[in-house]
Every structure is written in structure tokens, then in C-alpha cells.
Amino acid sequence: MNQYEVITLNEFILESQSQFPQAEGDLSHLLHHVGTAAKIVNREVNKAGLVDILGEIGTCNVQGEDQKKLDIFANDHFINSLHSCGEVCAIASEENESFILFDDDMARNGKYVFLMDPLDGSSNIDVNVSIGTIFSIYKRKTKQGEKATMEDFLQPGTEQVAAGYILYGSSTMLVYTTGQGINGFTLDPSIGEFCLSHKKIKSPEDGIIYSINEGNYLKFPAGVKQYIKYCQEKDVDTQRPYSSRYIGSLVSDVHRNLLKGGIFMYPITESAPKGKLRLLYECNPIAFIIEQAGGKATDGHKRTMEIKPSSLHQRTPFYCGSTNMVNKVEEFIRVFG
Numbered sequence: 001m002n003q004y005e006v007i008t009l010n011e012f013i014l015e016s017q018s019q020f021p022q023a024e025g026d027l028s029h030l031l032h033h034v035g036t037a038a039k040i041v042n043r044e045v046n047k048a049g050l051v052d053i054l055g056e057i058g059t060c061n062v063q064g065e066d067q068k069k070l071d072i073f074a075n076d077h078f079i080n081s082l083h084s085c086g087e088v089c090a091i092a093s094e095e096n097e098s099f100i101l102f103d104d105d106m107a108r109n110g111k112y113v114f115l116m117d118p119l120d121g122s123s124n125i126d127v128n129v130s131i132g133t134i135f136s137i138y139k140r141k142t143k144q145g146e147k148a149t150m151e152d153f154l155q156p157g158t159e160q161v162a163a164g165y166i167l168y169g170s171s172t173m174l175v176y177t178t179g180q181g182i183n184g185f186t187l188d189p190s191i192g193e194f195c196l197s198h199k200k201i202k203s204p205e206d207g208i209i210y211s212i213n214e215g216n217y218l219k220f221p222a223g224v225k226q227y228i229k230y231c232q233e234k235d236v237d238t239q240r241p242y243s244s245r246y247i248g249s250l251v252s253d254v255h256r257n258l259l260k261g262g263i264f265m266y267p268i269t270e271s272a273p274k275g276k277l278r279l280l281y282e283c284n285p286i287a288f289i290i291e292q293a294g295g296k297a298t299d300g301h302k303r304t305m306e307i308k309p310s311s312l313h314q315r316t317p318f319y320c321g322s323t324n325m326v327n328k329v330e331e332f333i334r335v336f337g
């Protein structure tokens with residue numbers, strides 16, 4: 001791609017659609033609306049200190065977490081944008097206990113359900129550290145025209161038709177896949193367009209970065225403790241010791257490791273015996289992206305995308321990134337538990 005070639009997100013979406021003669025354009029229309037909502041959220045994030053959008057709103061979500069004003073702002077704008085496109089019959093969100101059913105005629109005929117973490121990295125919002133939005137899209141199981149049900153949401157990650165994230169960082173990027181590799185688009189504020197900047201991203205098989213909240217070290221399983229030791233030991237051949245990098249926003253930590261090589265880990269801990277991260281709208285979409293880039297994503301034993309979901313907000317341990325590094329931590333978990 002020469003540096004002067006500008007391919008906008010919408011052009012890229014339509015170009016990708018043209019490779020599927022049977023495609024009717026519903027998914028393209030939906031992805032276009034994801035881009036629109038991302039721009040609206042980006043506008044507020046960029047001036048967060050100047051407008052009344054920092055801090056808590058005074059309510060808790062179903063996970064018992066204090067909801068931030070920006071969590072709710074992002075939640076509302078993604079819901080509005082996706083409702084108005086008419087392709088989505090229902091939405092599940094980290095910020096809503098049950099899924100939101102769109103019951104008007106147009107939306108009830110929508111083919112897709114949408115799952116999201118509207119604002120990821122909430123603990124970093126008020127301190128101007130990069131944050132994100134994560135999304136996952138499935139074809140509904142119920143018939144068009146019927147009311148969507150839980151069955152439409154509790155599908156394994158392997159059934160995703162598209163997934164991605166938006167990173168609100170020094171620049172704002174949208175990275176997504178529909179199963180044909182992953183591409184990254186950077187928002188050019190001067191033209192208000194996401195433009196193709198990272199074509200067919202491939203993640204290195206190996207890396208020298210490990211990302212984990214070591215503050216929980218004493219609560220980690222023995223295998224994870226052993227793997228952290230392994231990362232810190234000196235060994236020239238394998239470029240160890242690795243560097244420890246942890247931003248505390250899943251999207252940001254994953255994005256860095258995706259481009260540079262590395263492993264992100266959020267194991268079970270005593271305080272989070274099932275893990276902290278949510279399977280449906282954090283781990284499955286990230287796993288789809290990582291696998292499409294040639295990496296690996298598991299719960300320490302099993303491929304994340306093969307986990308059969310049983311509830312909307314269920315949590316899972318999560319290990320993802322460069323294949324050889326994820327294989328290594330799995331080896332330690334097998335041996336030491």
C-alpha cells in the first residue's frame with residue numbers, strides 16, 4: 001500500500017463484501033454503524049477533561065463495578081447507532097444485566113446480535129491512559145421477525161461472524177475481522193474517516209513482552225508463578241528476561257502485543273476464582289482477532305472460542321498472544337497446576 005493511497009473503512013467494507021456475491025450488505029451496513037458510534041465516543045474521550053464525562057455516575061453494573069460516566073455514554077451511543085441501522089435484533093452489554101431487545105418491526109427483522117464492552121479499561125478513564133471498546137457479532141439462531149432470545153447470545157466464539165475493538169489512544173484505531181484476516185484503521189480527525197493503516201496484521205509467533213497484573217502474584221496458580229519466573233530468568237538464546245508491560249486496559253495491552261509479539265494473561269486468582277474477564281464480550285472477540293493474526297487464545301487448557309457459554313456475563317481465565325508463548329504457559333500450567 002503506497003503512503004498516498006487512502007482507503008476509508010467504508011470503502012474497505014464494501015470491497016470486502018464484493019468478494020461474496022451472495023452477500024446482501026447487512027453486515028457491511030452494521031459495521032458502518034460501528035464506525036459511526038466509535039467516532040462519537042472518540043469525540044468525548046478526546047476532550048474528556050473539558051466536559052463533564054469523567055468520574056462515576058453513582059450506579060453499579062451487574063458485575064458490582066461502579067459505572068463511569070463514559071461507560072454509560074459509550075453504552076448509550078453504541079446502542080442508539082446499532083438500533084438505528086436495523087440489522088441488529090438485540091444487544092448484550094457489560095453495562096446491562098440482561099440483553100436489550102429491539103422490538104420494532106425493522107430491528108426485529110435484523111439478522112444479527114451484537115455483544116459489547118462499550119468502554120474497556122474503565123480504571124484508566126480518569127487518568128488519560130488509553131481505553132477501548134470491544135465488540136462481537138453473531139448471526140441470530142432464532143428466526144427473523146421473532147423476538148431474540150438468550151439462545152442467540154450463548155453461542156461459542158467459533159460462531160462469530162465478525163469481531164473487533166476500538167482503541168482510544170494517542171491515535172484512535174479500529175481493528176476488526178470477519179474471518180478473512182485482520183486489518184487496522186486509524187481515525188484521521190481532519191477528514192473524520194477511519195483510514196486503512198495496518199493491512200493484514202500478522203502477530204509474531206514469539207515475543208519478549210509479558211503482560212499480567214503482578215500485584216496478584218501471590219494469588220496466582222503455581223503454573224503461572226513458574227511461567228513468570230521463566231520470563232524473568234536470564235537466557236540469551238530465548239531473549240530472556242522478557243519485559244513486563246501492563247497498562248490495565250485489555251484492548252491496549254492486547255494491541256501492543258499483537259503488533260510487537262507478546263503474551264497477555266489474566267489467570268484465576270483467589271479473589272476471582274473464575275478469572276476476571278468476561279467470555280462473551282471481552283475474551284471471545286479478542287480471541288477471534290488474535291487467531292486471525294496467527295496467534296493463540298486459551299483459558300490455560302482449552303481454546304477460548306470453543307468454550308460453550310452458559311451465561312451472559314460469565315468470566316474465564318484468559319491467556320492470549322504469540323503462539324509459542326501461550327504454548328509455554330500452558331505447559332507450565334499442565335505441569336504445576
Ligand SMILES: O=P(O)(O)OC[C@H]1O[C@](O)(COP(=O)(O)O)[C@@H](O)[C@@H]1O
Nearest residue numbers: 117119120121122123213248249250
Ligand atoms: O485492574 P486489574 O485487576 O488488573 O484488571 C484490569 C483488567 O480489567 C479491565 O479493566 C476490565 O474491563 P472493564 O474496564 O471493561 O471492566 C480490563 O480492561 C483489564 O485488562
Ligand SMILES: [Mg+2]
Nearest residue numbers: 117120121282
Ligand atoms: Mg473490559
Ligand SMILES: [Mg+2]
Nearest residue numbers: 094117119120
Ligand atoms: Mg467495560
